[in-house]
Every structure is written in C-alpha cells, then in structure tokens.
Amino acid sequence: MSPARTSAAAPTAAARHENGAPARAAPDPLNAVRCVGVHKSYHLGGQDVHALRGVDLDISEPGFYAIMGASGSGKSTLLHLLGALDTPDRGEVSVGGKSLSKLGERELTDFRRDNIGIVFQQFNLIPTLTARENVELPGMLAGRAGPHLRARAEELLEALGVARRAGHRPDALSGGEQQRVAIARALLFAPRILLADEPTGNLDSASSARLWELLARIAREHTTTVLMVTHEPAAAVHCGRVFVLRDGRVHGSIDTEGLDAAGVASCYQHLVRSA
Secondary structure, eight states: OBOSSOBTTSOOSSSSOOTTOOOOOOOOGGGOEEEEEEEEEEEETTEEEEEEEEEEEEEOSOEEEEEEOOTTSSHHHHHHHHTTSSOOSEEEEEETTEEGGGSOHHHHHHHHHHHEEEEOSSOOOOTTSOHHHHHHHHHHHTTOOSHHHHHHHHHHHHHTTOGGGTTSOGGGSOHHHHHHHHHHHHTTTOOSEEEEESTTTTSOHHHHHHHHHHHHHHHHHTTOEEEEEESOHHHHTTSSEEEEEETTEEEEEEEOTTOOHHHHHHHHHHHHHHO
C-alpha cells in the first residue's frame, strides 16, 4: 500500500513480492492518465454534492489498473472526467499526454473517439443492429465506412471469441457475449486508453471472471492502459495496481503482486480505516 499521492510508475513498499516482480513497460505519454487537484460537484435536490474533493492520480505505464471504492466514493465521476464525458470544476485532467481542458469541443470529440475506449456496465448495444454492425457503428458515424471497417470489426470479434455471433442481434446474445461486443466496439479505433465502469455488474460470476481475464490480456498484449472502476476485490485482484477512492479522494494504492482477493480486501479495508 502507498500514501495518497501515488504514481503507477513507482513501486510501492507493501502488498507485493519484490523478488520475481515482472519487468515494467517503458513510460509512454500516449498511455498516460493524470489528475492534479481535481474537484467536481453536482447540484442535486437543492444542495451541492461534492463527488471529487481534490483527486491526484498518476499512471504513466500501460497495464491493467483499478479504481476501487464504495458506492458514492466518486469512482464513476472520475472515470467520466477521464473519458472526456464531463469537465472538472477545478484541477487538471490529462489523458494520453493531452490536457483535456485545453481542447475545444470538436477537438475533444475527435480525441475521445481516436484515443479513449469506454465500456459501461450497461452494454448500450443498438437492438436493431447485429453484433458486427454495433462494432462498426462508431466508424460509420465518423464517415469511415468501407471494407477496412468491416475487416476491423470482424478481426475484433474473432479476437474476443464472438466471431460466430457476428450476425446476431443483441437479444440473441448472452450477457457475456453482449459485453464482449461492447468491448470490441470500444477497441475499434485501437485506443491507447480503455476505461471500464463496473463492466461485470450485469454478468454472472463465471462470465465476470472471463471478462476480467480478457481485460488483463488486452492491457498486456496491446500495450493499452486499461482502467476499471470496481467495488469488488475479486475484480481488482486481476489488476496490477488498485487505487483506493474514499470520499472523493485517492487515499492510497495497492500493488496486487502475490495477493489473492482476500488479500486485496484486507489492504483495502486498512487503507479505508486509516484514511
């Protein structure tokens, strides 16, 4: 575990085995995620709700990471800011080496499309389109229709193990298959950053475990920074590092090397109690 100001480039002192630790990938600004003093509030029911209260977060290497916290800790709000779906009240959010606040609306749309993939708990597939057409849809909307787009969609569906379901509509797919199609859609433009907001919330335990392993493989094989929001130690243990969010602040991190889900849960509780 490490103190609140934490960087994924630096090893932590606890919750890991130092001997035999895997070699780290070289830092790459295209894979970087950084928040400095980020605040975000919402006006709900006649009062201000402070979702984020000065978040500092620094990830400079590709890999599989988690943001873990209880309901209401600010996890999804932080992910929405990183995905350029919302803007902070104060502070700086940088993704892929770009300060999002310095991009205009059109630039932000183009940057998000080409550099950031987002996977939500709700699969958000278009019910009237086939699996292949759902994957192709962002390319169609960007005016990139053609054989290359079709080939890319089929390549992703094959890589994610759902190629044989390419011609089926969502209602003919299982929950796990729908989520894999949603991931394929998020990967269409080969983003360097993949954000996943409670991606297994609607899946059974077996499908959830397969999906966590899939996200870890994507991070490992495609030099991608995968950042997943979760409240489950069973999910977080698949990640290399877990950032613990409480009351709108990052209170520390857990390096999961050598830990099982129970070990992650124990470290998480320790950080939460000591916050």
